[in-house]
Each structure stands twice: as structure tokens, then as C-alpha cells.
Amino acid sequence: MANISAAMVKELRERTGLGMMECKKALAANDGDIEKAIEDLRKNSGLKAAKKADRAAAEGKLRIEVQNGVAFVVEVNSETDFAAGDSNFGAFADSVLAKLVATKETDVAKLMEGELEEARMALVQKIGENITVRRPAVIEAPVVGAYLHSNGKVGCIVALTAGDEELAKDIAMHVTASSPRVVRPEDMPADVVEKEKDIIKAQPDMEGKPAEIVEKMMGGRINKFLKENSLVEQPFVKNPDVTVGKLAKDAGAEIINFLRLEVGEGIEIEKVDFAAEVAAQLKG
Numbered sequence: 001m002a003n004i005s006a007a008m009v010k011e012l013r014e015r016t017g018l019g020m021m022e023c024k025k026a027l028a029a030n031d032g033d034i035e036k037a038i039e040d041l042r043k044n045s046g047l048k049a050a051k052k053a054d055r056a057a058a059e060g061k062l063r064i065e066v067q068n069g070v071a072f073v074v075e076v077n078s079e080t081d082f083a084a085g086d087s088n089f090g091a092f093a094d095s096v097l098a099k100l101v102a103t104k105e106t107d108v109a110k111l112m113e114g115e116l117e118e119a120r121m122a123l124v125q126k127i128g129e130n131i132t133v134r135r136p137a138v139i140e141a142p143v144v145g146a147y148l149h150s151n152g153k154v155g156c157i158v159a160l161t162a163g164d165e166e167l168a169k170d171i172a173m174h175v176t177a178s179s180p181r182v183v184r185p186e187d188m189p190a191d192v193v194e195k196e197k198d199i200i201k202a203q204p205d206m207e208g209k210p211a212e213i214v215e216k217m218m219g220g221r222i223n224k225f226l227k228e229n230s231l232v233e234q235p236f237v238k239n240p241d242v243t244v245g246k247l248a249k250d251a252g253a254e255i256i257n258f259l260r261l262e263v264g265e266g267i268e269i270e271k272v273d274f275a276a277e278v279a280a281q282l283k284g
Helices: 006-016 019-030 034-052 087-104 115-127 165-178 190-202 209-229 243-251 274-283
Strands: 057-066 068-078 134-140 143-148 154-160 237-241 254-263
Touching: 006 019, 019 034, 057 087, 057 143, 057 154, 068 087, 068 143, 068 154, 068 254, 087 115, 134 143, 134 154, 134 254, 154 165, 165 243, 165 254, 190 209, 190 237, 237 243, 243 254
Parallel strands: none
Antiparallel strands: 057 068, 068 134, 143 154, 154 254
16 A cells, blocks of 8 residues: 655645545545546546535525626525635636636536536535536626625626616616516516406405405506516615616616526525434434
8 A cells, every 4th residue: 555645645635625634535545646546536526416416505606797798697506605605616606607708608508518517526525515507697788787796695787778887787786776576667577467466456455345446446556566666667776866767868778678686596495404314314
């Protein structure tokens, strides 16, 4: 059996980013051959990644960038917020965004092909959590702007017909804070409006009223609902005396669309009974 020196372990750690004991075991299993140890570790990272692939990863960070009138956004997820704060996680998220910017590829499987997927599997092995990439998007328009909140978890891209990037960024900040559903009232899907009508009809103050009164009250409440959830009708967060629609209009612009993303939205998380899980592990 080869003598595994501290220098060999140090070199393997520097080349793989893995822990000391894992590197020492890999070297011992390969008689001190660093290249073979790296090969084994890479194979093992794929196995570990596969085992963790079905675990929900609903924490993470967004990465957003605007370049030459094109906006890019991608979400990179981890299982815990702690892992999302790791510098290695951050570097990986940066590399995913860099490839998105370089290729404009919004199909996740194609975006991750090659070195990026290998880097993902290595990161899974290193931090011990499932890491996923989702919702890459590229938005092009005459004017685009983006805002990413300081926590890196919620952000928005806004596309305008005119104006400048700073205006689009201000509106993106507003969208991040106010969460409108649509740009204009008429953009609200019919099924959403019908569902809201059902909710209004079921409210206690509607009970026993004549149909014409119910319709009149419903009309007013639906208009309020549409106003509150349409971007152009909302008071601008920086100046509530002006609606977002007027803000854009005064700059000679119209809002084309927006994309608001929040880390983890839409991901189902299984509630885990940790006490039961630990008890099960103790039982073997």
C-alpha cells in the first residue's frame, strides 16, 4: 500500500475542492495515484448526485444580468439556505449565468451539457445537497431593465418600448415589491376573473341580496381586484401619487411585459419528521 503523504492529500484537495478525509480515502484506494483518485471521485460524484436527485431543492439564488439590451435570468436551487450562501455554490451559479449569456440557451438540459453538469455533480458531492438549475430565460426588447433584491431570492426583468434601462429597472423594483399578476387589466386570464367572482359571491355580505345588487357590488369589487393586480394601475412604490402606467407614459414608453421570479416558487416540499427519521436510522 502506497504511503499517502500530506502533500498528496493537499494537491488532491486543491484540484477537487473536496474534504481531507474523502481525498485521503480516494488516494488510499488508488495506491496514491492522484489521477486515478480524481477519476474515482468524479464517478462517485455522479452516484451521489443521482441519489440526491429526488430530494426537493427549494432554496437557492437567482442570477440576473443585462447586456446590450438583452436580459438574462436563471434560478439555481439548493436544499438549504445555508448551502446557497456557500462560495462554491455562488461560483457555480455565476458559471451557469455566464453560459446562459454566452449561448442564450433556455433549455435546461442543453444549457447544462458538458462541463457545467460535471461541475453540478461535483458540487453535490462537496456540499452534500441536491443542486438544480431551472427557469433560465432571455428577454429582448427595445429597452430592458432588471432588479435583484439584496437577498438574491427575488427579482424581475421589465421590457419597455422606449425610455431607458434605469426606468425599466425602477419598474422592475416595483414589480419585485408589489407582485402584480398582469401588465394591464385586460390581460387578466378569464379563469382567474371567474374564480374571483366565485369568491366574491361567497362572501357573507352578498347573502340574501337581490341579483342586481349582487351584480353591481361584484362589478365594483372585480374592478378593484383588476386595478390592484395590474402593473399599470398600481401606485408607483417610489412615488405613490403616480401610477406605474403614467410613469412609463411620461417617459414616452409602454410596458411590454415583465418576468418576476422568486426562489423556490412552485416547488413542492415534503414535510419531514426529523425525530422519526433519526429514530429510523438508529433502528438501522
